[in-house]
Amino acid sequence: MSFIAPNFRHPEQGANGLGLRRSDYEGALSTLCAGCGHDSVSAAIVQACFEMDVEPHRVGKFSGIGCSSKTPNYFLNHSHGFNSVHGRMPSVATGAILGNRDLLYIGISGDGDTASIGMGQFIHAARRNLDMLYLVENNGCYGLTKGQDSATADLGSVSKTGVATELYGLDLCALALQSGASLVGRSFSGDKSQLVQLLKTAIAHRGFAFLDVISPCVTFNNTPASTKSYDYAREHIDVAGALDFVPHQSAIEIDYAEGEVQKVHLHDGSELLLEKVGKDAGALDDKTAALAAMNRAQDAGRMLTGLLYLDTELPDLHTVNRTVATPLNQLGQDELFPGLDALEQINAEQS
Amino acid sequence: MTAPLSAVNEFVVCIANVNGTGSASANALFAKAVFAGGVPVAPKNIFPSNIQGLPTWFEVRISEAGHLGRRGDIDIMVGVNAQSLEADYAQVRPGGYFLYDSTKQLPQHFAREDITHYGVPLTALSADHFSDMRQRQLLSNTVYVGALAALFGMDLDRIKGQLARQFAGKERLIDANALALDLGHDYVRQHYGSDSCGLKIRELEPASERILMTGNSALGLGAVYAGATVMAWYPITPSTSVAEAFEAYCRRLRRTEDGEKRYAVIQAEDELAALGMVIGANWNGARGFTATSGPGISLMNEFFGLAYFAEVPAVVVNVQRAGPSTGMPTRTQQSDVLLSAYASHGDTKHPLLFPSDPAECFTAMADAFDLADRAQTPVLVMVDLDLGMNEYLSAPLAWPEGRSYDRGKVLDADALENLSERYGRYLDVDGDGIAWRTWPGSHPDKGAFFTRGTSRDRYAAYTERSEAYSDNMERLLRKWETIKTLVPEATLEHGDGEAEIGLICYGTSLLSTLEAVRGFDVPIDVLRLRAFPFSPNVGEFIARHRTVMLIEQNRDAQMRTLLVNELEIAPGLIHPVLHYDGMPIPANTIAEQMQRILRRTGIQVLDKEDVAA
Numbered sequence: 001m002s003f004i005a006p007n008f009r010h011p012e013q014g015a016n017g018l019g020l021r022r023s024d025y026e027g028a029l030s031t032l033c034a035g036c037g038h039d040s041v042s043a044a045i046v047q048a049c050f051e052m053d054v055e056p057h058r059v060g061k062f063s064g065i066g067c068s069s070k071t072p073n074y075f076l077n078h079s080h081g082f083n084s085v086h087g088r089m090p091s092v093a094t095g096a097i098l099g100n101r102d103l104l105y106i107g108i109s110g111d112g113d114t115a116s117i118g119m120g121q122f123i124h125a126a127r128r129n130l131d132m133l134y135l136v137e138n139n140g141c142y143g144l145t146k147g148q149d150s151a152t153a154d155l156g157s158v159s160k161t162g163v164a165t166e167l168y169g170l171d172l173c174a175l176a177l178q179s180g181a182s183l184v185g186r187s188f189s190g191d192k193s194q195l196v197q198l199l200k201t202a203i204a205h206r207g208f209a210f211l212d213v214i215s216p217c218v219t220f221n222n223t224p225a226s227t228k229s230y231d232y233a234r235e236h237i238d239v240a241g242a243l244d245f246v247p248h249q250s251a252i253e254i255d256y257a258e259g260e261v262q263k264v265h266l267h268d269g270s271e272l273l274l275e276k277v278g279k280d281a282g283a284l285d286d287k288t289a290a291l292a293a294m295n296r297a298q299d300a301g302r303m304l305t306g307l308l309y310l311d312t313e314l315p316d317l318h319t320v321n322r323t324v325a326t327p328l329n330q331l332g333q334d335e336l337f338p339g340l341d342a343l344e345q346i347n348a349e350q351s
Numbered sequence: 352m353t354a355p356l357s358a359v360n361e362f363v364v365c366i367a368n369v370n371g372t373g374s375a376s377a378n379a380l381f382a383k384a385v386f387a388g389g390v391p392v393a394p395k396n397i398f399p400s401n402i403q404g405l406p407t408w409f410e411v412r413i414s415e416a417g418h419l420g421r422r423g424d425i426d427i428m429v430g431v432n433a434q435s436l437e438a439d440y441a442q443v444r445p446g447g448y449f450l451y452d453s454t455k456q457l458p459q460h461f462a463r464e465d466i467t468h469y470g471v472p473l474t475a476l477s478a479d480h481f482s483d484m485r486q487r488q489l490l491s492n493t494v495y496v497g498a499l500a501a502l503f504g505m506d507l508d509r510i511k512g513q514l515a516r517q518f519a520g521k522e523r524l525i526d527a528n529a530l531a532l533d534l535g536h537d538y539v540r541q542h543y544g545s546d547s548c549g550l551k552i553r554e555l556e557p558a559s560e561r562i563l564m565t566g567n568s569a570l571g572l573g574a575v576y577a578g579a580t581v582m583a584w585y586p587i588t589p590s591t592s593v594a595e596a597f598e599a600y601c602r603r604l605r606r607t608e609d610g611e612k613r614y615a616v617i618q619a620e621d622e623l624a625a626l627g628m629v630i631g632a633n634w635n636g637a638r639g640f641t642a643t644s645g646p647g648i649s650l651m652n653e654f655f656g657l658a659y660f661a662e663v664p665a666v667v668v669n670v671q672r673a674g675p676s677t678g679m680p681t682r683t684q685q686s687d688v689l690l691s692a693y694a695s696h697g698d699t700k701h702p703l704l705f706p707s708d709p710a711e712c713f714t715a716m717a718d719a720f721d722l723a724d725r726a727q728t729p730v731l732v733m734v735d736l737d738l739g740m741n742e743y744l745s746a747p748l749a750w751p752e753g754r755s756y757d758r759g760k761v762l763d764a765d766a767l768e769n770l771s772e773r774y775g776r777y778l779d780v781d782g783d784g785i786a787w788r789t790w791p792g793s794h795p796d797k798g799a800f801f802t803r804g805t806s807r808d809r810y811a812a813y814t815e816r817s818e819a820y821s822d823n824m825e826r827l828l829r830k831w832e833t834i835k836t837l838v839p840e841a842t843l844e845h846g847d848g849e850a851e852i853g854l855i856c857y858g859t860s861l862l863s864t865l866e867a868v869r870g871f872d873v874p875i876d877v878l879r880l881r882a883f884p885f886s887p888n889v890g891e892f893i894a895r896h897r898t899v900m901l902i903e904q905n906r907d908a909q910m911r912t913l914l915v916n917e918l919e920i921a922p923g924l925i926h927p928v929l930h931y932d933g934m935p936i937p938a939n940t941i942a943e944q945m946q947r948i949l950r951r952t953g954i955q956v957l958d959k960e961d962v963a964a
Contacts (some may be wrong), residue, residue: 029717054462055795056795056796057792057793057799058792058793060635060792073800073813078503078796078799078804079791079797079799080789080790080791080792080799080800080801081799081800081801082631082801082802083651083658083803083804083805084627084630084804085654085804088623088627088653088654090624090627091619091623091624091625091626091627091628091631092627092628092630092631093631094582094617094624094627094628094631095582095627095628095629095630095632095633095634095635095639096579096631096632096634096635097631097632097637098580098617098628098631098632098639099580099581099631099632099633099634099635099637100614100635100636100637100791100792101638102792103791106709114881120620120621121620121624121625121627123620124619124624128617146760165477169859189410207433213399219711243688244904249470258535269675276894278463303368313764318615320612321612322611322612323612323615324607324611324612324613325611326631326897327637328580328581328613328614328637329580329616329632329635329637329790330944331578331580331613333578333756335607335613336578336580337576337578337599338575338576338604338605338614339359340752341606342604343576343748343749343750346748347560347562347747347748349563350563350564350749351560351561351562351563351713
């Protein structure tokens with residue numbers, strides 16, 4: 001960890017559309033190990049929120065337990081945050097989202113927090129298509145308890161313990177896809193430009209946006225034979241197609257040849273331009289094609305990153321519930337109390 | 352030969368049937384018709400953990416005197432379940448009555464001479480008049496209701512009126528059931544006349560307005576009135592109907608003209624997630640609650656600790672059933688007292704409310720939400736299967752004119768804007784142990800904080816400093832002292848407080864306790880606990896009485912443990928009176944144990960029956 005917060009600010013760095021500076025989106029000083037992938041993810045979140053003019057105080061940050069779950073403290077200082085209990089972040093986020101549909105919700109979890117103790121809640125958050133960004137900082141190990149394998153450690157991968165993983169590693173993107181998540185993407189904490197594009201897309205999306213971010217653990221799982229190391233990730237990544245996120249205020253300036261690009265409209269009015277790769281690439285909302293592409297990459301010993309799946313039509317939980325537009329936490333006694341006449345009527349029915 | 356029992360409006364009917372045969376509506380019809388005639392009634396459905404085939408009993412206490420707990424024996428049995436017939440037959444009190452389906456002959460050894468037998472060919476009568484197979488089975492149940500009406504001298508039109516209410520909109524069912532009622536009624540009149548049974552029901556003009564409702568319905572409705580907007584739950588007997596009632600009343604009372612909902616009900620993936628959702632909703636300023644039973648509370652332990660330590664309001668209804676483990680999931684107990692009071696690891700304790708009837712269940716929800724918001728802590732509303740799932744006679748549900756929601760200490764945008772000093776989420780500015788909270792999204796640059804289950808300082812910043820940790824834990828104790836002033840006081844239910852003998856009870860043990868006490872010829876005071884932490888009058892009551900007994904429905908005298916622990920009382924000062932077989936506590940069990948205790952402690956008491964003898 002570092003002990004000194006840098007005061008240096010780039011002179012060219014100005015204010016965003018809200019008149020806020022990048023520093024208005026930062027958090028407390030990180031206590032993670034120097035070089036931890038998670039700090040890059042926090043920096044990417046700061047950048048995405050800053051560039052998208054997100055109002056910091058209109059964000060709710062959630063996490064469970066573990067190194068990853070400490071990070072909501074390291075970005076968006078003006079947001080309320082909730083560091084809950086191990087593996088249970090999705091349920092706490094669900095309740096909060098039900099209580100106020102107007103905030104932007106960001107959940108940060110790890111592979112230990114999500115793929116083992118929290119698997120049930122994760123799957124069900126996806127199934128309900130909760131309107132939130134759910135990001136897993138995936139390093140294949142339990143950092144905070146000193147490097148035990150997690151359930152996403154790949155078969156044969158060797159961490160600092162020196163013992164090769166003997167069990168099959170879970171693929172959280174495939175699970176999210178199968179469980180009803182409406183946006184699924186994978187990235188690498190070392191590829192900030194792709195990660196920022198994905199984050200912006202996820203923030204603009206209404207529904208469960210799941211991002212699996214390979215985020216190496218420099219202390220316990222950055223070994224030569226680990227499949228979650230910086231070197232391995234850099235050498236084995238295939239990008240599913242370059243993304244260009246266009247915020248709703250901006251005009252599209254880039255010219256693409258017809259057929260090379262898929263254009264997707266997002267809920268907040270933004271547009272997404274996605275480069276089509278390979279002649280067998282399916283439409284973004286083709287689940288079968290997405291799974292096949294992920295499986296093909298895995299069979300070839302590669303890791304497919306980028307936006308893997310997007311369905312902008314799938315209704316989120318509030319839409320399914322037909323909740324009123326006013327956030328439930330803004331309704332007062334006037335709107336919630338059914339009145340004494342109704343009570344008298346109910347008493348009469350029971351007598 | 353024992354003389355046949357003779358009583359007007361004071362007896363116990365039991366209907367022994369088979370689960371899944373549709374007897375519930377016929378049984379309810381009978382109980383509600385008695386109630387509609389102004390006679391106090393306490394129906395108890397004793398059912399198996401099963402959908403079809405196992406034995407089920409419907410016990411109805413009829414008591415003009417208002418003794419509506421379980422008495423513990425049966426005056427008239429309707430035995431229509433071959434599996435349990437032998438035992439049901441044996442259960443009838445000497446001098447009592449036995450009504451059976453005479454379509455098949457009773458086995459020869461069913462030859463008690465101390466009871467009166469009524470054979471009514473229920474199956475045959477139904478088969479002769481109804482063609483549909485399923486309907487035949489359903490309506491043979493209504494036939495025994497008609498037969499009982501004839502025996503008890505009830506007004507058949509009263510029952511038919513109730514029938515029309517129960518099946519409103521289903522005319523075909525009303526006609527068929529009315530015919531079935533006539534069949535049973537006429538058969539009894541023709542074969543046994545109108546005066547053969549000494550048990551009679553005579554209609555009354557009720558002294559005050561009363562309702563008949565399940566505790567769970569009142570709890571669900573109470574949450575609607577208390578302003579709950581988020582309900583998360585997982586199916587578990589006997590609490591499921593709280594969620595169902597909340598949703599049904601919301602559908603009726605909380606939708607806009609366009610059908611949009613001012614509420615959200617989520618069936619969670621488990622009880623753990625249910626409490627997580629409740630915590631998330633309350634953290635965000637929406638009133639949320641869940642309802643569960645013992646196994647769910649066990650699962651929720653981790654979250655109880657989080658809500659306690661992070662100081663997030665939450666309301667949890669615990670409809671207790673017989674434990675441990677899966678126990679007897681369809682039977683009643685008060686056996687989660689300790690689990691609920693101290694749920695979670697580390698030093699934790701939670702306020703508990705103990706309503707005794709539907710009107711109190713309704714009010715308890717409003718109290719629980721106000722207390723949870725005011726004290727920023729989880730609050731449990733403790734009922735049991737008996738109150739939750741049975742129709743209880745009660746005063747009408749009431750909401751005091753002008754009562755408004757107490758959302759506790761919340762700084763809104765204006766308050767934050769005007770805040771001159773630095774905001775501290777865990778800063779005890781008022782000295783009552785309760786700090787001010789803020790809801791997410793309120794103010795652009797003031798009031799944001801990080802909620803966590805780890806140690807933190809007064810400004811919500813993570814710390815492992817021992818002094819900061821202890822400081823926080825001690826503030827939580829100060830808050831507990833404040834909570835003592837916010838919970839309902841224990842109430843004196845009988846006596847003038849000057850007796851030598853003092854009984855303490857809570858929840859559904861109240862009615863049977865009061866009945867048991869009336870059988871004794873010495874002054875006895877009865878105190879009813881309504882909340883944990885205990886109000887000051889509880890300790891005073893124990894100190895003032897020479898012999899103190901605590902009546903509860905569990906094996907280990909859990910409330911006694913809680914009293915001994917929290918009030919630092921010598922355990923020998925409180926004599927336990929216990930009942931834990933899964934059935935609602937009967938008055939005669941209480942009376943017998945009281946006799947034993949009084950004899951042991953050297954107090955000479957005769958109960959009234961002994962005096963008469």
